[in-house]
Amino acid sequence: MKAPSFARNCPRGKWNCRLHRATRWRMKSAPDFSSALSQPPAPQSKRRVAVTAMGVVSPLGCGAEETLAALRAGRDCVTAVTDFDVSRFRSKTAGRLDEGKLEARAAKLPRSARLHPASRMMIAATCEALAGDPGFRPELMIIGTTSGGMSNGQAFFRAQVEHRRPRERAVWLANYNPQKPVLDAQVAGGFSAPMQIIANACASGTNAIGHAFALVRAGKHERVLCGGYDAVSELVFAGFDSLQASTPDRIRPFDRNRTGLVLGEGAAIFTLEAWESAVKRGAPILGEVTGYGISTDNHHLTQPHPSGIGPRQAMERALASARRRPEEVDYINAHGTATAFNDATEGAAIAALFGSRTPVSSTKSMMGHALGAAGAIETAFSFLALRGQFLPPNINHQETDPAWPLDIVANEAREARVRCVVSNSFGFGGTNASVVLEKSDEH
Amino acid sequence: MSARIAGTGWVTPLGSDLRAVWQRIRNGERAEPKPLANPESGRIHHYLPVPPKLVEHLARNPRLRRSSAISYFAVAAALAALEEAGLEMTPALAARTAVVFAVSDGGVIYTRKFYEQLVKQSTASPLLFPETVYNAPASHLAAQIGIDGASYTLVGDNSVGLAALKLGEQLLETDEADYAIVVGCEEIDWVLCEAYRDWRLAGGLSGGHLHSLPPRGAMLAEAGAAVVLGRAGRFELHAHEGVAWTRRCDAAAALAEAVRETADAGIDLIIGCANGTFIDAAEAFALRDALKNEPPAIFPKAALGEAPGASALLQVIAATLALAEHDRHRALVPVLGFNQQASAALVSRAD
Numbered sequence: 001m002k003a004p005s006f007a008r009n010c011p012r013g014k015w016n017c018r019l020h021r022a023t024r025w026r027m028k029s030a031p032d033f034s035s036a037l038s039q040p041p042a043p044q045s046k047r048r049v050a051v052t053a054m055g056v057v058s059p060l061g062c063g064a065e066e067t068l069a070a071l072r073a074g075r076d077c078v079t080a081v082t083d084f085d086v087s088r089f090r091s092k093t094a095g096r097l098d099e100g101k102l103e104a105r106a107a108k109l110p111r112s113a114r115l116h117p118a119s120r121m122m123i124a125a126t127c128e129a130l131a132g133d134p135g136f137r138p139e140l141m142i143i144g145t146t147s148g149g150m151s152n153g154q155a156f157f158r159a160q161v162e163h164r165r166p167r168e169r170a171v172w173l174a175n176y177n178p179q180k181p182v183l184d185a186q187v188a189g190g191f192s193a194p195m196q197i198i199a200n201a202c203a204s205g206t207n208a209i210g211h212a213f214a215l216v217r218a219g220k221h222e223r224v225l226c227g228g229y230d231a232v233s234e235l236v237f238a239g240f241d242s243l244q245a246s247t248p249d250r251i252r253p254f255d256r257n258r259t260g261l262v263l264g265e266g267a268a269i270f271t272l273e274a275w276e277s278a279v280k281r282g283a284p285i286l287g288e289v290t291g292y293g294i295s296t297d298n299h300h301l302t303q304p305h306p307s308g309i310g311p312r313q314a315m316e317r318a319l320a321s322a323r324r325r326p327e328e329v330d331y332i333n334a335h336g337t338a339t340a341f342n343d344a345t346e347g348a349a350i351a352a353l354f355g356s357r358t359p360v361s362s363t364k365s366m367m368g369h370a371l372g373a374a375g376a377i378e379t380a381f382s383f384l385a386l387r388g389q390f391l392p393p394n395i396n397h398q399e400t401d402p403a404w405p406l407d408i409v410a411n412e413a414r415e416a417r418v419r420c421v422v423s424n425s426f427g428f429g430g431t432n433a434s435v436v437l438e439k440s441d442e443h
Numbered sequence: 444m445s446a447r448i449a450g451t452g453w454v455t456p457l458g459s460d461l462r463a464v465w466q467r468i469r470n471g472e473r474a475e476p477k478p479l480a481n482p483e484s485g486r487i488h489h490y491l492p493v494p495p496k497l498v499e500h501l502a503r504n505p506r507l508r509r510s511s512a513i514s515y516f517a518v519a520a521a522l523a524a525l526e527e528a529g530l531e532m533t534p535a536l537a538a539r540t541a542v543v544f545a546v547s548d549g550g551v552i553y554t555r556k557f558y559e560q561l562v563k564q565s566t567a568s569p570l571l572f573p574e575t576v577y578n579a580p581a582s583h584l585a586a587q588i589g590i591d592g593a594s595y596t597l598v599g600d601n602s603v604g605l606a607a608l609k610l611g612e613q614l615l616e617t618d619e620a621d622y623a624i625v626v627g628c629e630e631i632d633w634v635l636c637e638a639y640r641d642w643r644l645a646g647g648l649s650g651g652h653l654h655s656l657p658p659r660g661a662m663l664a665e666a667g668a669a670v671v672l673g674r675a676g677r678f679e680l681h682a683h684e685g686v687a688w689t690r691r692c693d694a695a696a697a698l699a700e701a702v703r704e705t706a707d708a709g710i711d712l713i714i715g716c717a718n719g720t721f722i723d724a725a726e727a728f729a730l731r732d733a734l735k736n737e738p739p740a741i742f743p744k745a746a747l748g749e750a751p752g753a754s755a756l757l758q759v760i761a762a763t764l765a766l767a768e769h770d771r772h773r774a775l776v777p778v779l780g781f782n783q784q785a786s787a788a789l790v791s792r793a794d
Contacts, residue, residue: 194685199577239572429582
């Protein structure tokens with residue numbers, strides 16, 4: 001098999017390769033990011049996309065009302081991890097869900113005791129969303145996740161190492177796959193729909209919402225159920241610890257003294273529908289998704305390019321898709337993991353694109369990083385900010401990193417007029433995604 | 444608008460040359476199973492490996508040198524598909540090209556190694572963890588060909604390849620891309636063999652014998668498969684979105700529904716998904732139920748084994764090769780997953 005010329009030339013002399021030369025030029029020369037070259041054209045059809053209901057479970061609360069109260073209060077919901085041994089890890093804490101609160105929803109299902117916590121989260125969030133709009137009949141379900149029922153895989157492997165063949169292994173295997181919580185949610189919600197499960201690392205949730213938005217906007221679907229879920233597992237906990245990305249301290253996004261992330265978990269689900277269709281059937285309307293941008297940063301598998309080109313392209317593309325200018329954005333819910341690399345690149349990209357005029361916060365400061373669910377949960381927080389007309393706080397904040405002049409919503413929620421929000425998610429593999437969310441006046 | 448198949452490529456246990464592998468499948472050859480021992484219990488499994496020589500030329504690539512086999516399969520298959528499509532990636536073209544990666548079990552070798560280190564040594568190498576993430580192969584592939592726009596990784600059962608083709612089709616329809624490189628891959632590790640054996644989906648050395656009663660289980664395999672979707676090409680593709688099912692007794696009906704909604708008549712050929720498990724009988728039932736005629740069927744998994752992330756794409760590639768070879772115009776690709784959804788695709792000659 002003969003590889004194409006660009007591939008043959010790449011491995012050792014990558015700057016001799018036409019492709020990489022072009023990439024380098026784009027990175028090095030303070031580029032015009034809005035050039036037609038890197039900008040996908042807007043979709044042909046321009047239907048409005050309404051969000052008619054949502055469900056959210058996170059360390060901040062089970063359900064939108066509990067979550068809203070915790071967001072306004074700036075509650076720190078990071079707690080000690082007790083369900084596996086963390087003594088050898090730097091971080092000992094995570095944002096955990098109250099399992100007991102999820103039991104009630106899952107109890108309706110046969111064999112509910114066997115369900116993985118991720119299934120219980122999906123069930124709770126899906127049932128809340130469908131209860132908010134009982135007339136919603138999903139044609140498609142697009143869900144983001146990173147690890148599915150990973151703790152079951154761990155249990156299976158441990159049993160192998162310990163030479164055990166416990167009866168539970170059938171349950172572990174059946175509940176390990178990332179599609180299982182989605183199927184469980186369908187059964188609990190009383191519907192069946194084809195599914196796409198996006199695993200774009202920490203951008204997965206935002207990618208799921210963005211792709212659902214693109215399909216409804218282009219007229220390919222009328223109603224799509226979308227969102228994301230993830231549960232904390234030992235393997236992922238150890239993974240971030242091995243990369244020295246997790247912190248023994250509190251999580252302090254965009255802070256000069258930031259030392260890393262803590263993990264979180266949860267799920268959020270949204271009912272997206274073509275505006276005309278939602279209005280016609282008298283559905284409630286929480287707001288609109290108006291833009292979506294995706295980019296891939298090829299710099300490194302786990303480290304973003306220092307210029308911030310990836311996040312900036314994602315935000316620019318989302319704004320172009322929404323036909324909004326940066327000055328029209330009232331709040332940015334940042335990815336803000338509090339790691340040195342993420343905050344440096346995201347901070348630089350936000351500062352370059354928005355300056356210091358747009359308030360920014362990372363709600364991960366309150367609950368940790370929920371990985372594949374983060375984008376969906378933060379989209380839910382953004383809709384709550386639009387509904388409540390306030391800016392959720394970036395807690396644990398001491399001193400903004402002087403590298404970028406950002407208006408951080410430090411420590412306390414801020415009352416504000418909020419019409420348009422950008423929510424960011426960036427992940428391993430260089431996946432970057434942003435969505436633009438807006439309040440709608442008509443409803 | 445239907446998407447067109449502009450190019451295809453694969454790396455399989457039988458080789459990587461499209462037509463040579465197809466000929467071996469048609470001749471009824473089977474790849475040679477290789478034993479793989481569980482070092483903890485000594486239990487021996489068998490699987491169909493991709494010969495290392497097919498991907499070793501990629502080992503000098505700085506981005507791939509620490510990655511797992513699955514990334515090698517992804518890059519090798521995608522480069523072959525791009526070459527067949529005659530696409531030379533310029534920055535302008537790369538900006539309008541998307542990567543869609545399908546995976547079922549992911550980087551299972553590194554995941555097992557990472558967790559093994561953690562369990563046995565209490566610490567694990569930071570080099571391993573990033574490669575355990577589902578989208579690591581897609582990231583390496585995007586870096587290799589310079590794509591800075593849309594990149595999606597889809598995870599699911601062995602129907603995920605068709606879900607990825609559907610997503611690629613959608614990216615073209617919504618004008619987010621002019622081309623979508625849809626890639627599906629699978630690598631095999633002993634822990635994966637243990638899991639599929641315990642799940643009663645994989646057989647031992649006797650696995651992979653199709654349509655036997657009772658089913659003996661699938662023969663797990665490694666593979667990479669890539670399909671370049673565009674607006675021009677020799678074959679038209681219409682992929683179904685899928686029909687979800689939760690109980691095995693509903694699987695055949697779900698597949699029949701997907702087949703019926705894809706095409707119920709005028710099918711010249713079926714590239715089936717039978718793999719030696721319960722799927723064989725369910726597929727046979729669904730096809731009898733949904734189709735008005737009984738076109739000839741070819742089952743590539745008899746030769747190539749079951750590579751869950753790649754197998755649906757392997758079927759689609761086999762469909763294009765079968766259509767190119769004979770005076771046939773429309774091939775149906777039914778796909779029934781292990782535990783998620785049923786789907787189908789119609790591959791037609793564009794002429």
